[in-house]
Amino acid sequence: MPYQRALVERTLGEARNCVNEQIEALLARNRQTGYGPLYDLLADYPFREGKGLRPAICLSAARAARGHTDQAVCSAAALELFHNAFLLHDDVEDASDFRRGRITMLKHKGAPVAVNVGDATNVMAVQLLLDNTRYIGVHKALLVFNEVERMARESVEGQAIELAWIGEQEFDLTDRDYVRMAHKKTCWYTVIAPLRIGVLCGAPPGANFPVDADLVPLVEIGHLAGIAFQISDDLLNLEAAPEIYGKEPDGDLWEGKRTVMLLHFLRVAPERERRRALALLRRHRYDKTEAEVAWLREAMEQRGSLEHGRRLAWQYCERALAADSQPLAFFEDNEDRRFLREMLLYVVERMK
């Protein structure tokens, strides 16, 4: 199923520009009143060309809910900064080398600075959420804070689950275990919260203002799309051209990351192959060789594990499209609403 590339790329690009402008303005303010060099470091990740998916979802959800860009721009920029803070700390947690086509803050400046800059990025996101009061009032601003708290809590729990798997050398995991972890680690902050926050920012106040029950379908749609997104992301790690994708090729295999492809392989591989793979996965990334990782990559392909991942991603994508077909009273039928639907295809079709 091809998606409307022009609409998706235009919406993503506009969202990136809009959010970058907000972040630039806030960086300028903080550089002036605070310790400048911190904000020079902080500017690194947000201005590496990301997809801008989260802010685009947030801004489009606001406009699809009959609102204006102005009402969601602080929240969208905050989501992008929370995302960057998450990446800065995630790179420390996974000891990653590359991010968005360049070396990570961790490798460039060390863990202490990467942790500090991540914390500072979170603080800047909170600054933007406080600016919200000027654009959407105190009541809505607090609703957004509630959503952000939930989103952040789900993310740290998802990350904790993944770290526990690493700490306990746990590889005996089902797709269901993976989905439970990714629901928390990815879905909330990539799709669910951007959708819900966008609607809360944009929906006109009054008797029809959505209550929590009205927003529940967005949890389902966001869950399904988020899982499709994450499986596709893990597939790109194994398949994409690194100069487009921006991360280390096969980085997930070097790191021993639990993906549905790897878990499938460990379930279906013959015992000897499985043992060889586990012995490799349990070693530190610096104790693995190129040849060993290439063997694992090849064995996974042969056992149909990549195919399993592709099939699963498409299943989630189709379920997301079906869930998105139910009537959602707070949305009107406009171009932004169409973007939100096309985005469900984009998450599995994208090249980076």
Added chain:
Amino acid sequence: MPYQRALVERTLGEARNCVNEQIEALLARNRQTGYGPLYDLLADYPFREGKGLRPAICLSAARAARGHTDQAVCSAAALELFHNAFLLHDDVEDASDFRRGRITMLKHKGAPVAVNVGDATNVMAVQLLLDNTRYIGVHKALLVFNEVERMARESVEGQAIELAWIGEQEFDLTDRDYVRMAHKKTCWYTVIAPLRIGVLCGAPPGANFPVDADLVPLVEIGHLAGIAFQISDDLLNLEAAPEIYGKEPDGDLWEGKRTVMLLHFLRVAPERERRRALALLRRHRYDKTEAEVAWLREAMEQRGSLEHGRRLAWQYCERALAADSQPLAFFEDNEDRRFLREMLLYVVERMK
């Protein structure tokens, strides 16, 4: 100048109990709805016996401002959690071994888990700040958020300044440089924010509700007390019995931490001694020997550097007492007001 030990210890103890109860309740809630093992890890730091200084200042400021404990208890618990999150990340940033008499999360579980648990601790603090709306209403809850954002921003900037000194191997620093860094890194979150937040939580709404200009004297008092606190903390690192103090003895010398004592020594020591000290300080902590660190500790004592620190801490303490003598309309004269004054002496007289 002796302080009223009974009053101070009682107030600190009550604040610890009160805040621990809040944190326990929230941990129970999160364990039930979320990923339990994360909250087991998270419970480690807050229940190591800390001083409880920040929550005690916040609760006393609320009651001195004619308010009740209930109005400040979420904020006080949030401050304690922000403090713990800060310590978890600070231990990663400084590669510290000990905290509150036990090994750090970093050494116990590694940097990935320590970063994740620190992030989760921040999220729990935000949960408490959102609970505030039920006790002090939407308006005050947002004022507290504003204070917390400022506090967090100052802290990350202070930490960034210190990390830049480490990164650039900068030791040519004045007491003024140190005070500027510690103002951001320590004063805001240890004294200024707890005072201001307490007053905002406790003060009765209406025409006399303090505006930002009314709270400016608290920045001055908090600054002076915070610097006195931090210099005393650095002195304790060099002088205290480790079983009381809870950190590694001379840990600051092993880490090469810039303290007013060390900076004084580097300014007054004869060239040969200075060069020997710098060569030692620039080496990684694992490349230093016990004998070398003991030599530096001894040389600092001999050159009057510890005496310089003690004198400076007392100067700041006396200036804090003088600043505290100005009339502050939002405070009444009660036992909590007296605690806030005694606390100014406690920060330099304490044994841990």
